[in-house]
Every structure is written in structure tokens, then in C-alpha cells.
Amino acid sequence: MTTLYLAGPEVFLADAAAIGELKKALCRASGFEGLFPLDQVVADTVPRELAMAIWRGNRAMMARADGIVANLSPFRGPGADGGTVLELGLMAGLGRALFGYTHDARDYAERVAADGMEVEAFGLADNLMIEGVLDGSLVRVAAADPWRSMDGFERCLALARAHFG
Secondary structure (H helix, E strand, O other), X not given: OOEEEEEOHHHHOOOHHHHHHHHHHHHHHOOOEEEXXXXXXXXXXXXXXXXXXXXXXXXXXXXXXXXXXXXXXXXXXXXOOHHHHHHHHHHHHOOOEXXXXXOOOOOHHHHOOOOOOOOOOOXXXXXXXXXXXXXXXXXXXXXXXXXXXXXXXXXXXXXXXXXXX
């Protein structure tokens, strides 16, 4: 079965496990196995060791996955979550299929304060490197709750079905 790594800052929500289960159910309904970062069991309790165990577990899941579906909605600022972007880049480096979505339909330039720097005003959803690596497979759809809406996620699953055929 084709596997998809399900990346995004939803892992920080109080109901993250439920969000992960919903996403995995939607994957199954679309013919995929979803791998959610919280699926791993991590026993370490010392903060640094815990962090590294989470990284190793996520890295192992990504190595198993055929593709990634990444929630790139702005998180803790005007752009996508840094960890999610790293996961997207790692999957690109592994040659995996890439699918991303944002539940903020505005252009990046509308969200960024210039602070004396030039703003990338290319009409893109985020930094050009993020949109560039996705090469047309970034879905933009406005949603009131970017972490619990499944609109962009389901559109990415449709793209994945077309890709994996």
C-alpha cells in the first residue's frame, strides 16, 4: 500500500491524536496508509533525548513513506512551520512525491511585514523555495480553522490519487 507521511503543526494541538486518526482514516478511504508523527512511541523523558528520539522516529517514518502531505498554513508567524518545511525538504531530497496545502489563501506578501527587506511578491502562498519544491502541488483554500479543517488535506489526497494512479 502507498504510504503518506502526514506533516504539519497539528501535532502541537491538545487533540492532535484525534486529528491524526481522522487524517489516517481519510487516507485509508483514499487507498493510502497515513503515517502521523504521533504514531511513534517515545519512552525518553529527558528533554534533549526526547527531542532526538522524536526526530529519529519521524525520520524513520519518512524513510518508509512514498510521499508527504504537509500542512503549510502559517504557524507562529507569517510562514509555514519550520519543522514541517524541513520534513518537506527531506522528502524532496529522498525523491518522494510532495503534496502541500495551506488554509490561508492569501499571498505570502500580504502576510509579511517587510522590516526594511524586500518582500517576495510573486503571488505565491509562501516562500518561493517552498512553493518551488512543490512544483504545482500546493493547494490553497481558506479555512476558519487551519488545523482542524480537512479541506486542503482532502484536495491533496485527490492529487496523490492522480499521481500514484
